[in-house]
Amino acid sequence: AQRVTQPEKLLSVFKGAPVELKCNYSYSGSPELFWYVQYSRQRLQLLLRHISRESIKGFTADLNKGETSFHLKKPFAQEEDSAMYYCALSKMGRRALTFGSGTRLQVQP
Amino acid sequence: EAGVAQSPRYKIIEKRQSVAFWCNPISGHATLYWYQQILGQGPKLLIQFQNNGVVDDSQLPKDRFSAERLKGVDSTLKIQPAKLEDSAVYLCASSQLRQGVFYGYTFGSGTRLTVV
Numbered sequence: 001a002q003r004v005t006q007p008e009k010l011l012s013v014f015k016g017a018p019v020e021l022k023c024n025y026s027y028s029g030s031p032e033l034f035w036y037v038q039y040s041r042q043r044l045q046l047l048l049r050h051i052s053r054e055s056i057k058g059f060t061a062d063l064n065k066g067e068t069s070f071h072l073k074k075p076f077a078q079e080e081d082s083a084m085y086y087c088a089l090s091k092m093g094r095r096a097l098t099f100g101s102g103t104r105l106q107v108q109p
Numbered sequence: 110e111a112g113v114a115q116s117p118r119y120k121i122i123e124k125r126q127s128v129a130f131w132c133n134p135i136s137g138h139a140t141l142y143w144y145q146q147i148l149g150q151g152p153k154l155l156i157q158f159q160n161n162g163v164v165d166d167s168q169l170p171k172d173r174f175s176a177e178r179l180k181g182v183d184s185t186l187k188i189q190p191a192k193l194e195d196s197a198v199y200l201c202a203s204s205q206l207r208q209g210v211f212y213g214y215t216f217g218s219g220t221r222l223t224v225v
Contacts, residue, residue, distance in 0.1 A: 004151070034213055043112070044152070044200065046213040086151050095140055095204055095211060096165055099151030 002027040004089050006100035013077050014108050021072040021103050023061075023087030030092040033063055033070040036099075038084040047072075047085070057081070077107045111135065113217035115201050121223045127189035130220045134182070134203030140164075141178055142214065143186050144200040152200055158184065191224045198222070 003026045013019055025031060035047040048056045050063040050070060061072045070087060084104050088097040114133040122128050134141050139160050144152035155174065157165040160181035169176070173192070178184040188195055198221050202214035 006151075032211075036213075043218050044216040049213060088151075096142070096154045096157050097152075097214070099153070101149070101151050 002031070002089050002091070002098045004087050004098055004100035006085075006087055006103050008103045009101070010104045010106065012106040012108065015079055016076050019072075019074045019077045019081070019105065019107075021085050021087075021105065023070045023072065023100060025068050025070065025087075025089050027068075027089060027091070031089045032092055033061070034088045034090070034097065035059070035061055035070075035072050036086045036088055038086070040083070044086070077105075079107045079109060081105060082107045113201055113203055113215050115199075115217035115220055117220055118218065119221050119223075121225060122191055124193055124224050125190040127187065128191055128222060129185050129187045130199050130201075130222075132184045132186070132201030132217060134184070134201070135205075135215055138203035138205045138215070139181070140204045141184050142202045142204075143176055143184070144202065146198045146200055146219070148197070155186070155199075188222075191222075193224050196222055196224045 005024045007022055033050040036044050037047045038044045059074045061070050063070050084102050086102045087100040090097050116131050141158045143155040145155050146152040155169045156176045158178040161178050174188055176186045198219040200219045201217040204214045
């Protein structure tokens with residue numbers, strides 16, 4: 001069975017500092033990886049997906065199949081980045097997601 | 110486009126009572142999901158519908174949980190009887206393919222259930 005691990009429950013950084021939210025997964029096949037974000041009092045929403053290879057709000061994530069990781073990075077954190085971030089995996093061609101337990105990012109002024 | 114609608118937003122019940130949640134997905138989204146999110150954890154899939162058929166209900170506790178999606182649009186999730194450990198946020202989501210590509214879900218705002 002697939003599993004997603006986010007080792008940090010809380011990550012606190014200062015504005016302008018680099019951010020890396022860690023995500024490791026276990027799955028024997030070819031996964032699709034996603035990052036979802038939940039801002040305060042808002043719905044869970046898609047931030048980015050590995051297939052798109054895009055940068056959203058300055059965030060990027062690279063799938064490393066050798067290390068089975070999909071870490072989320074941003075070079076300069078902003079206060080508005082403060083939120084709960086979830087890494088998620090789905091089997092290629094399927095839609096059901098397996099989520100990690102989430103990391104709360106706090107960006108201090 | 111209108112989002113995924115869920116009701117009620119909050120519900121408090123006593124253990125052994127029954128409760129039902131309602132979800133209206135985005136128009137045209139064929140796939141609908143119910144997730145359970147316990148405090149401090151990530152969402153966990155309970156059931157996935159494709160139109161009005163069940164695709165995956167392997168993690169649904171079928172002795173007490175049931176779900177239906179009549180006519181392939183709205184869906185209801187029911188718990189009967191509720192246990193204390195069912196206290197959680199119940200999230201509904203829907204998705205579609207665009208030109209054969211899956212772009213992820215649109216989530217509803219969730220129903221927060223407290224069982225006392």
